[in-house]
Amino acid sequence: MKHWAIVLLLLFVYGCKDSTFKNNTSVINEEIILPDTTLIPNDEFGKAVAYGRQLLLNTAYYIGPEGINGKYLGNKMNCTNCHQQAGTKPFSFNLMKSHERYPQYRARENTVITLAQRVNNCVQRPHNGKPLPLDSKEMIAILSYLKWINSFVVKVDSFVGSKNLSIKFPAVAASPERGAQLYTIHCQRCHGADGEGIYTADSSGYTYPPLWGKLAYQPGSSMHRVIMQAKWIKANMPHDLATWQKPVLTDTEALDIAAFVNNDDIHQRNQPQTFDYTNPKTKAIDYGKGPYVDTFSEVQHKYGPYQPIIDYWISKGLKPSY
Ligand code: HEC
Ligand code: HEC
Missing domain, CATH: 1.10.760.10 (Cytochrome c-like domain)
Incomplete structure (x- = not known):
């Protein structure tokens, strides 16, 4: 077979893989489902x-x-x-x-x-x-x-948005100080200078819910984990501007803001009676409360840098979750 024919054949085979096979699966896997x-x-x-x-x-x-x-x-x-x-x-x-x-x-x-x-x-x-x-x-x-x-979910592994957006970790720790400045620019106009939010006219709920204080979520909530919150705000906040297709915040900015919002030295919250995760081997790596299976501090677990922790867990044959 002439060289150009082989090239054409390969192009054809890979072309098929790309356009038919891959696209077909992605059509099923990447469906957006909104129940009617x-x-x-x-x-x-x-x-x-x-x-x-x-x-x-x-x-x-x-x-x-x-x-x-x-x-x-x-x-x-x-x-x-x-x-x-x-x-x-x-x-x-x-x-x-x-x-x-x-x-x-x-x-x-x-x-x-x-x-x-x-x-x-x-x-x-x-x-x-x-x-x-x-x-x-x-x-x-x-x-x-x-x-x-x-009942609207087709039984496939995943559909668009069933999991959270992923985040790339910077080499440095998330910074509550940088987060404070970013909060003023991107968040304060709705959630308030003191994170208190704004009630609806009849105060039966919130137009803008609170981010900290006694009336906000408590530290036992997964929203209080810096990586978990950063993934969520990247896709969803600022509420009127961000979409998951077009986030407003960079990954580092989302982590910095989450570090600021969730810093309990700066902000008060209701404290839970018990912190769980009784088995340290299954504790999420951004959970800011020990004991851990490693020797990284509570501060590093909460704010990062996360990659050394993840690498350490993998080297020990453990499965880091975050
Ligand atoms: C334009 C107003 C607006 C801006 C700006 C905004 N939010 Fe929100 N935020 C909302 C609304 C409204 C909700 C409730 C969402 C819903 O009910 O669909 C919300 C919900 C939240 C929640 C979850 C509920 C809670 O109170 O814990 C968090 C966390 C949050 N926002 C963080 C942020 C952060 C961080 C920023 C800045 C990057 C930000 N928001 C900017 C309007 C806003
Ligand atoms: C402050 C934010 C917040 C509020 C308010 C909240 N949740 Fe959650 N919820 C979370 C987070 C964070 C998770 C964990 C998500 C994850 O692991 O990816 C979660 C997980 C869940 C799950 C488990 C999902 C799964 O498939 O494993 C259910 C069910 C759930 N929430 C129901 C509720 C219900 C019902 C309410 C209202 C009574 C509620 N949540 C209020 C933040 C919130």
């Missing part, structure tokens, strides 16, 4: 789904400190403040796969937990609340809603 709420069934189950959706959107109104259907939460944040669009927005702690992912082993509790227990973890940590009874109308509604949004 007009399809909520018109029956008893559908009523539970619809109430569950309302609970995610207006959590404080129903079950907040002055909730009309029960007083469970310790603050007036709504689930949707973090799990945006009632858990369906890509790269915003998306909840569409949750129903099929539980019961699941959780590193924090070092045991297998159900989805209902996982929901209560968020009621207790970011919302500083007391757990919803497992047989309450509210818990059943939230679980029904999570089951319903899961």
Whole structure:
């Protein structure tokens, strides 16, 4: 065969791989799924789904400190403040796969937990609340809603935004000082100079939720982890400008701001009664509370540089999570 023919053949083979094979899989893998709420069934189950959706959107109104259907939460944040669009927005702690992912082993509790227990973890940590009874109308509604949004997920490994955006780690530690300046530029106009947020007109919830203080999430919440928060704000904040396709903040800026927001020496928060992760081998590397399986300090775990910690874990045959 002449040289040019071989080249053409190779081009053809690779061309096929690229355009047909790869594109086909990516079409399935990269679907964006937004459940159509007009399809909520018109029956008893559908009523539970619809109430569950309302609970995610207006959590404080129903079950907040002055909730009309029960007083469970310790603050007036709504689930949707973090799990945006009632858990369906890509790269915003998306909840569409949750129903099929539980019961699941959780590193924090070092045991297998159900989805209902996982929901209560968020009621207790970011919302500083007391757990919803497992047989309450509210818990059943939230679980029904999570089951319903899961029914839109094609059974593939992943869809766009089911996980968080990833972050590249700089060689230096995240800096609360640089973060403070960036906060003034990018965040303060909505979340306030003191991170206090702004209530809605009837104070039943927030137009701009708080980022620290007694009414914000507590340090036991995963939002308090610097890497975890940086991935989220990169895709979602500033609220009116950033999209996951076009973030406003660089990775380093997102980490610096998360370091500032989550620095408890600068900002007060409600302290949890217990810090969990009883098994240090499964502790997220950006969890700022020891003991650890390595000798890196709490400060380095919280603010980085993270790469040396990750490299150390891998060299010991451990699996770092972050
Ligand atoms: C301050 C932010 C915040 C608020 C408010 C919040 N959560 Fe979460 N939630 C998180 C974070 C962070 C995670 C962990 C995400 C991860 O591991 O990728 C999480 C995880 C979850 C999960 C587990 C998802 C999975 O598939 O493993 C569920 C379910 C959940 N939240 C439900 C709720 C519900 C219901 C509410 C309202 C009652 C709520 N959350 C309020 C931040 C929040
Ligand atoms: C234009 C107003 C606006 C700006 C600017 C903005 N946010 Fe937000 N932020 C919001 C709104 C609104 C929500 C609630 C999202 C929802 O309910 O969909 C939110 C939610 C959040 C949350 C999760 C809920 C909570 O209170 O813990 C965090 C964290 C956050 N923002 C951080 C930031 C950071 C960091 C910046 C700056 C980089 C920023 N935001 C800039 C409006 C804004």
